Amino acid sequence: MRKIPLLSLALLMSATSLQAQTVAVDTEIQEVLVSASLIPIAASRSGNAVTIIDREQLKNRAAVSLSNILRDVPGFSVSQAGVLGSQTQIRVRGAEANHLLVTVDGVEANDPSQGDEFSWGTLTASDIERIEIVRGPQSSLRGSDAVAGVVNIITRSADKSGAGVFVESGSWSTHHSGFNLGHKQGDFDIRFGLSHVESEGDNIARSGDENDGYRNTTMNLKSGLKLNDQMSVSFAARESDGMNQFDADNDFDGIIEDQDRTSEFENSTMRLQGDYSSEDGAWQHKILISRAKSDNAAFADGVKGNVTASTKDQYQYTGSLSWAQGAQTLSVLVEREEEDWMQRGEISWGIYDPNQDRQRDTDSLAIEYRTDISDQLTLAASGRHDDNSEFDSAKTFRAEAIYQLSEKTRLRSAVGTAVKNPTFTERFGFYTNFIGNPNLIPEESTSWELGVDQQIMGDDVTLSLTLFDAELENEIDGFVYDPATFAYTSSNIDGVSERRGGELSAAGNISESLSISGAYTYTDSSTDDSVREVRRPRHTASINLGWQAADNLYLNTNVQFTGEQTDVYFPPFPEPSQVVVLGSHTLVNINLNYAASEKLDMYLKLENALDDDYEEVFGYQTLGFGASLGMRYSL
Numbered sequence: 001m002r003k004i005p006l007l008s009l010a011l012l013m014s015a016t017s018l019q020a021q022t023v024a025v026d027t028e029i030q031e032v033l034v035s036a037s038l039i040p041i042a043a044s045r046s047g048n049a050v051t052i053i054d055r056e057q058l059k060n061r062a063a064v065s066l067s068n069i070l071r072d073v074p075g076f077s078v079s080q081a082g083v084l085g086s087q088t089q090i091r092v093r094g095a096e097a098n099h100l101l102v103t104v105d106g107v108e109a110n111d112p113s114q115g116d117e118f119s120w121g122t123l124t125a126s127d128i129e130r131i132e133i134v135r136g137p138q139s140s141l142r143g144s145d146a147v148a149g150v151v152n153i154i155t156r157s158a159d160k161s162g163a164g165v166f167v168e169s170g171s172w173s174t175h176h177s178g179f180n181l182g183h184k185q186g187d188f189d190i191r192f193g194l195s196h197v198e199s200e201g202d203n204i205a206r207s208g209d210e211n212d213g214y215r216n217t218t219m220n221l222k223s224g225l226k227l228n229d230q231m232s233v234s235f236a237a238r239e240s241d242g243m244n245q246f247d248a249d250n251d252f253d254g255i256i257e258d259q260d261r262t263s264e265f266e267n268s269t270m271r272l273q274g275d276y277s278s279e280d281g282a283w284q285h286k287i288l289i290s291r292a293k294s295d296n297a298a299f300a301d302g303v304k305g306n307v308t309a310s311t312k313d314q315y316q317y318t319g320s321l322s323w324a325q326g327a328q329t330l331s332v333l334v335e336r337e338e339e340d341w342m343q344r345g346e347i348s349w350g351i352y353d354p355n356q357d358r359q360r361d362t363d364s365l366a367i368e369y370r371t372d373i374s375d376q377l378t379l380a381a382s383g384r385h386d387d388n389s390e391f392d393s394a395k396t397f398r399a400e401a402i403y404q405l406s407e408k409t410r411l412r413s414a415v416g417t418a419v420k421n422p423t424f425t426e427r428f429g430f431y432t433n434f435i436g437n438p439n440l441i442p443e444e445s446t447s448w449e450l451g452v453d454q455q456i457m458g459d460d461v462t463l464s465l466t467l468f469d470a471e472l473e474n475e476i477d478g479f480v481y482d483p484a485t486f487a488y489t490s491s492n493i494d495g496v497s498e499r500r501g502g503e504l505s506a507a508g509n510i511s512e513s514l515s516i517s518g519a520y521t522y523t524d525s526s527t528d529d530s531v532r533e534v535r536r537p538r539h540t541a542s543i544n545l546g547w548q549a550a551d552n553l554y555l556n557t558n559v560q561f562t563g564e565q566t567d568v569y570f571p572p573f574p575e576p577s578q579v580v581v582l583g584s585h586t587l588v589n590i591n592l593n594y595a596a597s598e599k600l601d602m603y604l605k606l607e608n609a610l611d612d613d614y615e616e617v618f619g620y621q622t623l624g625f626g627a628s629l630g631m632r633y634s635l
Contacts, residue, residue, distance in 0.1 A: 035103070035132045035152035037380070038141060038331040038368045039284060039320045045370070045378045046134075047400030047412040049074070049451055049466045049503060053131040055156070060546060060556045062168070062591055062605050062630060064176055064197055066128070067120040070151075071560045071587075072542040074466070074503035074519040075135050078562075079535045080121075081617040082204035084174065084197075085214030085244035088120035092135060093468055094499035094525025094536045095148035095445075099420055101138065102151045105222070105236040107269040107290040109153075110145050112341050113310035114296065116423045118151075122240050122265050126178055126195035127220040129156040135503075136468070137447050139418035140382040140398040141333070143364055147418040147445050148470075155238060157222050158182030158191035163635040170605070170628025172211075174199035187226035194219050204620050205247040208258030216242035232275050239268040248300075249619075254570045256619045262299040268292070282323065288316040306354070306431065307344040310424070312337065326372075333366040333384075341424040354430035363387045378402040386419070391442055394419045408455040418445040426476055426490040435482070437490045444473045447499075461508030461516070472497040475527070479568070479577070495528025518543040532566050534579070535617070539563030552595040560587045567618035585614035601632040 031043040036050060043050060051073050063069050067088045071078050079097075080088045089097035102109050102118035110118050131153055138146035161183045168176040178195030198215040217240070224234040241264075248259045271290035277283065295309045320331035338361050345354040368382035380400040387393050398416030405411055422440035429436040447470035454463045473496055480491040501523040509515045520541040525533040541561040548554055562585055569578045590606040604627070611625040 033132055033134075034106075034154075035150055036134050037370065038318055038333055038366065038382075039329065041370070044404075044410065045372070045402060047378075047380065047402050047414040047451075049135040049412075049449065049464070049468075051133040051135075051505075053133070055129050058125055058128060060554060060591060060593060061558070061589075062593075062603050062628075063125050064168075064174075065120075066123050066125045066131075066153075068589075069125065069131075070133075071540075071562075072517070072519060072544060072558070073133055074464075074505045075149075075468075075501075075521050075523070077521075077523070077535070077537055077540055077565075079616045080622060081620040082246060083172070083201040083212055083214065083623050084199050085121050085201075085216065085242075086204065086212070086246060086620070089117065089535070090120060091536055092148040093470065093501065094523045094533060095470070095472075096420075098145065098423065099147035099418075099445075100149055100151065101142050101146040102153065104153045104238055104269045105155055105271060106152070106273070106288060107236075107271045107292055108142075108145070108312060108314065109267075109269050109292050111267070111292075111294040111296075111310060112312060112339050112424055113294050113308035113343075115425045116145055116420075119265065119267060119294070121244060122216060122242065122267055124176075124195060124197055124216055124218050124240070126218055127156050127180065127193035127238075128153060130154040135466075136414055136449055137396075137398060137416040137418035137445060137470075139396040140384045140416060141366055141368065143335075143337075143362065143384065143386055143396075144394075144419055144421045144442070147420050147443070147472075155220050155222055155236060156180075156191060156193065157224060158184045158189040160184050164633065166630060166632040168605075168628050168630030170630075171626035172199050172201055172623070174626075174628065176628075176630070187232075188224070190221075190223040192219070192221050201245065202621070202623055203247075203258070205256050205258050206619060206621060208247075210247070210258040210260075212245040212247065214242070214244045216240055230277050230279065234273050234275075235271070236273075237268070237270040239266070241266040253572055254619075260301045264297045264299070266293075266295045268294075281326075282321060284318075284320045284322075286316070286318040288314070288318075290314045290316075305345060308425075309342050311340045314338075328371045329369070331368045331370075333364070333368075335362075335364040335366075337362040337364070339424075341428075343429065345430070352430050352435060356428060358424055358428055361389045376404045388421065391421055394442065408459065410453040412451045412453070413449065415448040416446075418447070419443065420445070422476060422490070426478060433487045434478075435485055435487050435489050440476060440490055441474055441492055443475055443492075446471050457508065457510070461506060461510070464503070464505045466503040468502070469500040470498070472499065493527065497525070497527050497533070499523065499525045513548040515546040516544065532579075534566050534568055537563040537565040537584075539584075554593040556591040556593070558587075558589040558591075560589075561585075562614075562616070569618055580618055582615055582618065585612050586610070587612060599634045603630050603632075604628070605630070 034040045036046040075093045098116040135149040165179040176197040180193035182191040196217045201213045204212045220238045222236045226232045243264045246261045247256045249256045269292045273288045276285045292312045297307045298305045315336040317334045322329040340359045342357045347353045364386045366384040370380040383397045396417045400414045403411045420443040427436045427438045449468040451466035475493045475497045478490045482489045503521045505519040507517040525536045545557045564584045569580045588609040592604040594602045607626045
């Protein structure tokens with residue numbers, strides 16, 4: 001890629017700018033990242049742009065849907081097709097929705113039966129301890145799907161024995177409740193949590209008055225046992241099942257109408273993990289066995305229609321060796337991945353049979369080397385080889401450089417490649433007006449980023465600026481009209497698609513009682529012929545203010561801005577598709593949290609407080625102003 005030499009120059013300048021100047025060693029406890037490397041590393045030693053969302057932030061926001069929280073993340077844009085529980089896509093830095101890898105407790109949770117996207121509409125924020133978000137290509141460590149970044153969702157463990165319950169009720173007859181039980185004794189802990197949310201919702205279509213509801217029951221189980229000072233085992237499982245109602249374009253005029261449509265889902269992740277560390281900590285080993293399973297069924301007027309399901313099994317070994325007092329580390333990942341996909345439905349037009357079972361396997365080897373040249377400079381490089389049963393072998397790499405310019409200023413840079421394999425749906429899917437293309441080849445991406453982190457206001461606030469640039473080859477367009485079949489199909493596009501822009505963020509404490517976090521992102525995402533990619537706003541911004549008004553009273557105010565973006569309108573045949581513009585919108589959300597006692601918390605939540613009327617997907621109405629009242633009680 002033509003811009004790689006610029007980053008290479010930056011890396012060289014960082015490496016050669018070591019002078020007699022010394023930087024004091026940070027003796028404070030540093031935040032550790034578990035998803036930015038093959039092994040956990042200090043956040044200050046990562047060249048990635050990283051965002052952390054912790055339990056306290058989730059508590060203060062009291063969000064039911066996790067995707068609403070992720071709107072605040074730099075580089076993220078969210079497209080929700082309607083009300084709570086509706087299909088939701090998240091794009092990072094102008095990439096596709098299936099270019100973001102989502103893991104739950106280390107288990108890859110993207111759904112092969114839903115175009116390799118993560119089913120954000122089915123995920124609630126209950127029982128989540130922490131979310132690590134790593135932006136930029138991670139295929140050299142994580143393989144396909146990690147083209148634009150990784151979101152690692154870490155669920156809660158039992159830190160003490162006890163129980164808790166919560167209940168919430170609000171607008172659109174929305175009710176959210178749940179409980180948890182935890183036990184911790186010595187080196188053993190176990191925790192179980194259950195939550196249930198249901199809502200009558202509102203009308204998704206622009207016309208009509210039929211409400212589209214949502215129901216979700218989520219169970220989470222997590223346990224760990226430390227066998228001795230060197231060995232431990234852990235288990236984690238999470239399952240969500242429910243349904244969401246939606247409308248459809250039944251008369252093919254390009255605009256959805258009130259329809260009796262329902263999608264039922266059941267998603268689960270499960271993993272068993274063993275860890276071993278030598279007495280001196282130099283050798284570390286991890287064995288992980290995991291499974292992610294998804295089942296989806298669509299109903300029209302109460303009649304079961306298209307059904308899809310998938311299973312992804314992974315077997316991983318990760319080993320690392322550190323030497324020179326931990327200044328150098330070499331890590332190796334060996335992985336086996338097995339994916340199964342099936343579709344069931346009626347035969348279309350008498351010739352296209354959607355009833356099929358497909359599978360693919362991938363054997364992978366990844367190597368990562370990290371070295372602290374000095375207290376100021378850290379370098380890292382990683383590479384991965386994927387041997388896929390369906391495609392040519394893929395090789396990806398990534399290089400990082402982090403330079404601590406001073407006690408308050410850190411420079412970081414990275415360059416890497418990534419790959420995204422065609423999905424089962426793109427290759428083999430059969431739907432009403434879509435026929436898959438089995439001849440697709442993988443998408444390939446090359447990108448670089450430069451960043452600087454600056455601490456201000458006595459190190460209480462951190463400013464971060466990141467510039468990024470990515471080029472995507474063999475981009476897959478899933479809406480190519482085929483005149484031979486009078487249907488749409490998928491096809492690799494000639495040329496190179498560009499994604500470039502910048503992220504600016506600030507986070508920290510302005511005073512003992514006031515905290516702030518804010519972000520602004522500019523993204524220019526276009527095809528080789530300068531056509532703007534759909535559902536990718538050029539401008540997004542957010543600001544979050546937290547005020548500890550009293551010892552037991554906390555006020556959180558959140559403002560989210562999404563600039564205008566484009567979408568596609570499909571008029572009746574034979575008219576060609578048209579590009580439409582979706583206007584900008586601003587959402588204001590307010591949370592008031594009151595601690596009535598050490599065991600009882602109460603909260604009031606106001607969503608879309610300005611009652612902004614907007615669409616994030618053409619033709620799909622979203623919710624207006626809503627209010628909820630809830631309480632949490634711990635035993």
